[in-house]
Amino acid sequence: MFKKVLIANRGEIALRINRACRELGVHTVAIYSEADRTSLHVRHADQAFCVGPGPVARSYLNIPNIISTALITGCDAIHPGYGFLSESARFAQICNDHGITFIGPKPSVIAAMGDKATAKRVMSEAGVATTPGTDILASVREAARAAESIGYPVLLKATAGGGGRGMRVVNAPEELERAYASATAEAEASFKDGRVYMEKLILRPRHIEVQVLADNYGAIVHLGERDCSVQKPSHQKLIEEAPAANLPPKTRDALHAMAVRACAHVGYTNAGTLEFLVSGEQIYFMEMNTRIQVEHPVTEMVYNIDLVKEQIRVAADEPLGYLQGDLRSTGHAIECRINAEDARNNFAPAAGTLEHVVFPGGPGIRVDTHVYSGVAVPPFYDSMIAKVVAFAETRDAAITRMERALRETVVKGTPTTIGQCLEVLATKRFRSGDYDIDFLPSLLHAAPVA
Amino acid sequence: MPEDLSPAGAGARLPALRVRALAEAFSATDLIRLRIEGPGSDAVELRRSTRVPAATTGAAMAEPESGSPLKTAAVKADLVGILHLGRPAPAEGQEVDAGRELAYVEALGIRNPVRASGSGRIRTVACRDGQAVEYGQVLFEIDRS
Secondary structure, three states, X not given: OOOEEEEOOOHHHHHHHHHHHHHHOOEEEEEEEHHHOOOHHHHHOOEEEEEEOOOHHHOOOOHHHHHHXXXXXXXXXXXXXXXXXXXXXXXXXXXXXXXXXXXXXXXXXXXXXXXXXXXXHHHHHOOOOEOOEEEEOOOHHHHHHHHHHHOOOEEEEEOOOEOOEOOEEEOOHHHHHHHHHHHHHHHHHHHOOOOEEEEEOOOOOEEXXXXXXXXXXXXXXXXXXXXXXXXXXXXXXXXXXXXXXXXXXXXXXXXXXXXXXXXXXXXXXXXXXXXXXXXXXXXXXEEEEOOOOOOHHHHHHHHOOOHHHHHHHHHOOOOOOOOHHHOOOOOEEEEEEEEOEEHHHOOEEOOEEOOEEEOOOOOOEEEEEOOOOOOEEOOOOOOEEEEEEEEEOOHHHHHHHHHHHHHHOEEEOOOOOHHHHHHHHHOHHHXXXXXXXXXXXXXXXXXXXX | OOHHHOOOOHHHHOOHHHHHHHHXXXXXXXXXXXXXXXXXXXXXXXXXXXXXXXXXXXXXXXXXXXXXXXXXXXXXXXXXXXXXXXXXXXXXXXXXXXXXXXXXEEEOOEEEEEEOOOOEEEEEEOOOOOOEEOOOOEEEXXXXX
């Protein structure tokens, strides 16, 4: 096991990793920006180093300062969390070059899966169904030809993309030129990589993803699926649940089998997630995230497993020590993301001081957060301030529990997504479990939050 | 800070003579920074150290606090590394000239000078030799003359 781990992240996930390390008896080093000096993750770590000013390019993406911090503090591993450098093959390679273990898959696998067009090709080799689409598009003319052959509507996606950035829906030929220009520009601005590719737009799909875990000795298991179909119009997830409701057993088994097969094919190690679109009986591989995900707690609740600890154990060369047959999912878990955002204004991020914060508790409730009363939410980072997770024996009970928990929650100082989450939970659609990724956008369209 | 400082010492495999020739060619240009990457992980990076404001070479001079009778300026670390005091070590009360190298921060095997951006008297030495320093950490305070 490692002696000391540097946590190359901020916010709730930095705390989450710190907790896992503590329970494994591993020392921790936090990094922080000048804007995060008062953040909880700084307080909870054994040591903390400021690595730069607020903007991420100069702090949480500052590879020289992060590596230097790891070296001078004697860290033998770095956990990248999610976002920031978590899917940077270059960063993983630099860690390895300095004799520091990157807690994640091999750099070559990160590179292959991080390039979405490459990932799709590799997945089809493994016999995983992918969305009809193209390789990277060289020009808008090539895009027009491709769209004609695939058939409108189509989706333009950034190959380096994530979080809905660099993604555009194109319904008809006359929209293509403008959508292509804005998708490439947004991708260039967000990821310094403006390359885009095209996919057929699957109408009204569910977003279902499969959690996998693989050790360095060839053992691969899945930890079931999560339904993340409650998405904002920007495709960012708002509510996730495990297991997916109303999923035919045949489809569920096919998803799990594909995920494990894909991992074996690419020699995947550590934790990862394969995202699929599911439309009727059709399954389409979308992308693989080679890191821990925001919504991992719902899986942890139903499988009673600590995924972050498993990531650290696997990176430290420990075998998983269990097989697929040893794993059982019980009950139902739902996660609501509490973001400092104005749901009435297209979920615009709202920085400010959280004057007063009270989080829920009681049976079956888990809260992962880095904020507290009086803390400032800096404008530089993701607007998520907390994840509230409700676990119960049945889906209905989990929904009721979540409603109870959200009503206990108090956040004063910025607008939040609490009201929006409660509205979703109250709908017949959500309660029936029969919803897809168009559900929240159409709900917003029909009845703007009062 | 540039990301391409690392991997540390990647240029070490380049023959010293070649690096010297490169450095001479580099100093004949107006370039601030030059990085040459080889086919493998070999890389050499040259950065201009003379006549460059302290803010770009390992230290930043903060604005003096308003209302203070003397104009006191803080010299801060602008990267994470191990601090090495200059020889002889700067002492409190000592007069220093602008541009004087007070210390350097060693990060990823690279020496990043910490300079006094203006002349004055050292009020405080807030660091010690061999200490790990973080971004923005105050290393010296100088009463500007």
